[in-house]
Amino acid sequence: MSVTVRVPAKVNVQLAVGAARADGFHDLANVFLAVGLYDEITATPSPQGLRVTCEGPDADQVPLDDSNLAARAAIELARRYGRTPDVHLHIVKDIPVAGGMAGGSADGAGALLACDALWGTGATREELLEICAELGSDVPFSFVGGAALGVGRGELLTPLEVGGVFHWVFAIAERGLSTPAVFREFDRLAEGLDIPEPVASPELLAALAKGDPDALAATVVNDLQPAALSLFPELADTLAAGRAAGALAALVSGSGPTTAFLTRDADAAHRVADALRASGTCRTVRMAQGPAEGATIS
Numbered sequence: 001m002s003v004t005v006r007v008p009a010k011v012n013v014q015l016a017v018g019a020a021r022a023d024g025f026h027d028l029a030n031v032f033l034a035v036g037l038y039d040e041i042t043a044t045p046s047p048q049g050l051r052v053t054c055e056g057p058d059a060d061q062v063p064l065d066d067s068n069l070a071a072r073a074a075i076e077l078a079r080r081y082g083r084t085p086d087v088h089l090h091i092v093k094d095i096p097v098a099g100g101m102a103g104g105s106a107d108g109a110g111a112l113l114a115c116d117a118l119w120g121t122g123a124t125r126e127e128l129l130e131i132c133a134e135l136g137s138d139v140p141f142s143f144v145g146g147a148a149l150g151v152g153r154g155e156l157l158t159p160l161e162v163g164g165v166f167h168w169v170f171a172i173a174e175r176g177l178s179t180p181a182v183f184r185e186f187d188r189l190a191e192g193l194d195i196p197e198p199v200a201s202p203e204l205l206a207a208l209a210k211g212d213p214d215a216l217a218a219t220v221v222n223d224l225q226p227a228a229l230s231l232f233p234e235l236a237d238t239l240a241a242g243r244a245a246g247a248l249a250a251l252v253s254g255s256g257p258t259t260a261f262l263t264r265d266a267d268a269a270h271r272v273a274d275a276l277r278a279s280g281t282c283r284t285v286r287m288a289q290g291p292a293e294g295a296t297i298s
């Protein structure tokens with residue numbers, strides 16, 4: 001018997017970042033939108049003990065030890081329910097690795113749901129979300145999907161209404177960026193500045209609720225973008241190529257280095273994707289729509 005769970009990637013349509021807290025984390029106003037690029041996690045009983053395997057174009061960059069969030073999810077769930085994490089977790093990876101699209105978080109959320117179903121723990125959704133929050137700031141959102149405002153570290157979620165489908169193009173960069181390194185660079189660039197409390201933009205929430213891509217494009221903002229560009233200056237060329245091809249908005253996704261391009265419709269998305277491929281400023285180009293469903297047993 002085995003259980004397979006599909007989990008979406010995310011793009012942050014607003015990422016407002018506050019000053020560093022005493023614990024090193026940053027308070028956020030993080031407007032997440034799940035998009036239709038998915039990792040699939042299959043949990044199968046493994047009498048030999050916990051094992052993680054991964055397939056996909058970037059599989060060689062995925063750690064297979066206990067630092068993988070999928071492994072940590074299995075270990076934490078097993079600990080809480082007094083059992084051993086005797087499970088094989090196989091990840092079919094389609095979300096870019098170290099790309100700012102919550103691929104690692106998706107695997108954590110997916111493994112948690114898959115192990116929970118496999119073991120029949122009877123855990124409530126609240127308990128599972130609590131474990132998600134322990135695993136990482138973005139893991140609760142990977143679990144719930146759709147669109148949500150995350151505050152605190154990003155783990156305290158309020159679901160958001162979305163009035164339509166948004167068409168996105170994602171340019172995957174030649175290399176990854178480390179999230180802690182991008183936050184450190186944010187702190188360095190913020191030194192001596194007065195950083196305001198992060199708050200969600202009412203105009204942006206209204207644009208999402210209306211499903212209006214032009215209004216959303218006018219309000220998207222990522223406070224980590226200057227830090228990501230400072231560590232990875234070539235991303236400016238990718239952003240410029242997407243804008244020149246008619247994207248309504250171009251921004252770094254989360255901590256990057258994936259760049260995200262909002263388009264008016266599917267045709268425009270194809271045009272932007274073709275232009276980005278031809279630009280030579282990125283490794284791969286993907287199209288996806290949002291919102292997408294959260295972690296789902298398939």
Ligand code: C5P
Pocket residue numbers: 024025026027028135136137138152153154179180181183
């Ligand atoms: O929560 P997660 O493990 O995904 O966070 C990875 C790193 O990103 C943290 O160690 C921290 O450096 C940074 N981070 C932060 N503030 C947040 C979320 C993440 O500084 N709200």
